[in-house]
Amino acid sequence: MDATAANLLLEHHRRHARDLPWRMTPRDPYRTWLSEVMLQQTTVATVTPRFLRFVERWPTVEALAAAADEEILGEWAGLGYYARARNLIACARAVAARGGFPATEAGLRELPGLGAYTAAAVAAIAFGEDAAAIDTNVERVAARVFAIGDRKAAGEAAKGWFPPGHHGDFAEALMDLGSSLCRPKVPNCAACPINAHCRAWALGCPEAFPHPKVKKERPHRFGVAWWARRRDEVWLVRRPARGLLGGMAALPGEEWCEERPSVNPIAIHRHGFTHFTLDLMVVPCAEPPPGEGWWQPVAALGQAGLPTLYRRAIEAALGAEREPRLAA
Incomplete structure (x- = not known):
């Protein structure tokens, strides 16, 4: 050329x-x-x-x-x-x-x-x-x-x-x-x-041109995010500095795994990462899990610095709480 x-x-x-x-x-x-x-x-x-x-x-x-x-x-x-x-x-x-x-x-x-x-x-x-x-x-x-x-x-x-x-x-x-x-x-x-x-x-x-990349099927994982509410506040934690979403604000939760946990979530958010997909299940809990964290006002969640995964999961949980429950 x-x-x-x-x-x-x-x-x-x-x-x-x-x-x-x-x-x-x-x-x-x-x-x-x-x-x-x-x-x-x-x-x-x-x-x-x-x-x-x-x-x-x-x-x-x-x-x-x-x-x-x-x-x-x-x-x-x-x-x-x-x-x-x-x-x-x-x-x-x-x-x-x-x-x-x-x-x-x-x-x-x-x-x-x-x-x-x-x-x-x-x-x-x-x-x-x-x-x-x-x-x-x-x-x-x-x-x-x-x-x-x-x-x-x-x-x-x-x-x-x-x-x-x-x-x-x-x-x-x-x-x-x-x-x-x-x-x-x-x-x-x-x-x-x-x-x-x-x-x-x-x-x-x-x-x-160029030739398309061969897409590999991404594995799927499951995660639990604990949902602790105190009036108009939500309990948040900061993820470990190293690893995926390191140092970011988040809902407390367990390590993500390949088998679906036996829990009863109020909301599930499916999220796609580069190398895998995730179902994050938001599960209510009466008290915050042990460990450091803080109560974040729901009205100020936008200032918490939440990554998209947790922001969408929280939106789904808040939406589920607003839905009228059917009488037993």
Whole structure:
């Protein structure tokens, strides 16, 4: 692939780049890093308002580093993939301790929680380094341009396509193209600025690239969440720092298992995680289970920092309590 397609795409991007709150001029490494962490497996539409709340509350990496874990985890609630939030905390404190972000991809890789993609993205976008940031959008565009079925192979091919001196702009151009025109389904190839250079378009089958992933059947698990009420308050706990939903506010409960417990729930919320599905059964109890926790007013549940799993389970339990019971 010659440089013509890359130049056409860069020119298109200069005219049509998305107006996103982390794309400041000059680029702020903190905002670039924060947005990239938030955008992992989460859409721009979902991230944008949450990003704005974060930077309003913590405008610098030093401010974020100084915040309590519970405050950050609470603000993250609802974004999912909570290991990202724990990595965010660790990375912010490491950056604050060293006095700022490293300006190179290699230096960024040494920070806790920064993988290959995020390090390359921050190095290229915030610091202008020639580092190729390859995400799923970039893989998909490259797979179609080069007519390569395998995603990883397409990503490797894309690395040689980044024009020297413009890796940051080109990464964002590819991301925007993948989001707006070169979509997974029903791509708008007629409006694509580089369709004349796209082999999949020439073959007449752009949606055939990249090859679809083989979906594995997810195992199913069951969990019990204890429902303790005191007037207009609900008993909440904080999950252990390590593990799934680590450090997040939650209903107290037992370890999730593969066999359905013999309980009589007032509500059941089915939730899908990346690697398994879960039926969380909300079971009334007269007193809170032993252990630390707090009484959270029902009217202020939105301020508790509950992840989606527990927020939906509580909504289901409250709805069940409001339902009129049939006379015996």
